[in-house]
Amino acid sequence: MLTPVFRVGLRVGLPFALTFGGASLWLSVPENQTLVTDTVADIRASIEERPEFMVNLMAVDGADAPLSAAIREAVPLDFPLSSFDLDVEDIRATLAQMPPVQKVTVRIRPGGILQVGVTPRTPAAIWRTADGLYLVDVNGVEFAQVSGRAARPDLPVIAGEGAPDHVPEALALVQAASPLGERLRGLVRLGNRRWDVVLDRDQRILLPSENAVRALERVIALEGAQEVLSRDVARIDLRLADRPTVRMTQTATQEWWRIRALNLTNE
Numbered sequence: 001m002l003t004p005v006f007r008v009g010l011r012v013g014l015p016f017a018l019t020f021g022g023a024s025l026w027l028s029v030p031e032n033q034t035l036v037t038d039t040v041a042d043i044r045a046s047i048e049e050r051p052e053f054m055v056n057l058m059a060v061d062g063a064d065a066p067l068s069a070a071i072r073e074a075v076p077l078d079f080p081l082s083s084f085d086l087d088v089e090d091i092r093a094t095l096a097q098m099p100p101v102q103k104v105t106v107r108i109r110p111g112g113i114l115q116v117g118v119t120p121r122t123p124a125a126i127w128r129t130a131d132g133l134y135l136v137d138v139n140g141v142e143f144a145q146v147s148g149r150a151a152r153p154d155l156p157v158i159a160g161e162g163a164p165d166h167v168p169e170a171l172a173l174v175q176a177a178s179p180l181g182e183r184l185r186g187l188v189r190l191g192n193r194r195w196d197v198v199l200d201r202d203q204r205i206l207l208p209s210e211n212a213v214r215a216l217e218r219v220i221a222l223e224g225a226q227e228v229l230s231r232d233v234a235r236i237d238l239r240l241a242d243r244p245t246v247r248m249t250q251t252a253t254q255e256w257w258r259i260r261a262l263n264l265t266n267e
Contacts, residue, residue, distance in 0.1 A: 057112070104116040135155075184197070203234060
């Protein structure tokens with residue numbers, strides 16, 4: 001009985017065993033379990049609902065009124081809320097999936113404010129489809145529909161299969177065609193391979209699949225020197241770099257044949 005092990009067991013082990021056994025016996029009663037659970041819940045609630053842990057409102061920065069309203073609708077929160085009940089990362093992931101949002105940050109700011117910082121997508125072009133007109137950014141991401149061309153006259157119009165996948169090239173072509181001014185109506189992607197430049201008066205410039213910008217610049221230079229696009233030309237075909245062709249309008253073709261017939265008659 002005087003060995004160290006026995007004395008440690010008597011001094012520590014026996015009280016622990018008695019305490020553990022008594023606690024286990026007490027907790028085996030369902031009413032006592034409920035009492036403990038309720039007590040822990042009350043203590044936790046008293047801590048989480050302290051004023052310094054409460055979030056009273058959400059502030060959205062960087063978004064216009066429609067996007068801000070869409071964000072609040074996507075994350076419907078009933079304030080005030082305890083910060084312990086907010087999953088900031090889940091909120092951020094939800095907002096990041098919204099098409100108009102390019103980047104988003106979410107944090108709880110001192111003063112009980114849920115701060116949402118948004119970087120919206122910048123429209124680069126209008127994509128015309130069979131279903132309507134849509135805004136796309138420079139990466140070709142479709143994120144909003146527009147009611148009509150007049151809603152965004154500052155943006156170029158693109159159409160055709162795969163057009164959103166080549167927005168940077170389309171913008172380069174629009175820049176090259178800037179001397180044409182308001183005559184430019186848009187760009188059409190053909191076979192997801194090349195572009196047609198569409199002008200007013202139903203004129204088109206058929207560009208090659210390679211070096212399209214350089215080919216268009218040649219036409220612009222030709223227009224400045226000889227005003228070829230101001231004539232009765234329907235198509236300028238540059239798909240074959242070594243053999244560009246010009247197609248006249250039907251009226252101009254008929255007039256040409258009429259004049260030719262008159263010359264043959266006079267001969």
